[in-house]
Amino acid sequence: MGKTLIAKDKLEQCITECIAPFGLTAKLDTDFAYYYMKDLVTFSLFTFDCVNDFMLDAESRFPKVFGISPFMWALFHEVGHHETGDDLTDEEIELSKQIKESINSEDPNSRLLYFTCPDEYAATEWAGCFIEEHLTEVEEMWNKIAYALGKFYQANDIVDE
Numbered sequence: 001m002g003k004t005l006i007a008k009d010k011l012e013q014c015i016t017e018c019i020a021p022f023g024l025t026a027k028l029d030t031d032f033a034y035y036y037m038k039d040l041v042t043f044s045l046f047t048f049d050c051v052n053d054f055m056l057d058a059e060s061r062f063p064k065v066f067g068i069s070p071f072m073w074a075l076f077h078e079v080g081h082h083e084t085g086d087d088l089t090d091e092e093i094e095l096s097k098q099i100k101e102s103i104n105s106e107d108p109n110s111r112l113l114y115f116t117c118p119d120e121y122a123a124t125e126w127a128g129c130f131i132e133e134h135l136t137e138v139e140e141m142w143n144k145i146a147y148a149l150g151k152f153y154q155a156n157d158i159v160d161e
């Protein structure tokens, strides 16, 4: 991101509040990701890579969770990596690595293999269970985040295209 963004700290603080109970900090970046060594989750504005594939996978596995923002799904998916990472066996970690290396991002069918990776599957599983059990709380979190995002776009003259 080239230009200096106004009130970036405030936005990050708002999102950090939602994941602080898990010992995590949120920072704005170009995509959602989890950084194991830093207890850090990054988030992006508007959307993220393969959002449609991601949501199809998540919502088909958790049909009771309906109408939750992709932002919240992605945020708790990253928390899910944090919460489930230590439970993965060496074999599962190796398999995840192999599958990810084999994916041809140009091929939509190949891209779907991503969701079969044991680490990705476990992270979404954790996220879905968490959201299902804390539906009202997650909706309230999203209201706060959506408001903060709106303010942030306004302050920085960012327009959703």
Ligand SMILES: [Zn+2]
Pocket: 077, 078, 081, 119, 120, 123
């Ligand atoms: Zn993931």
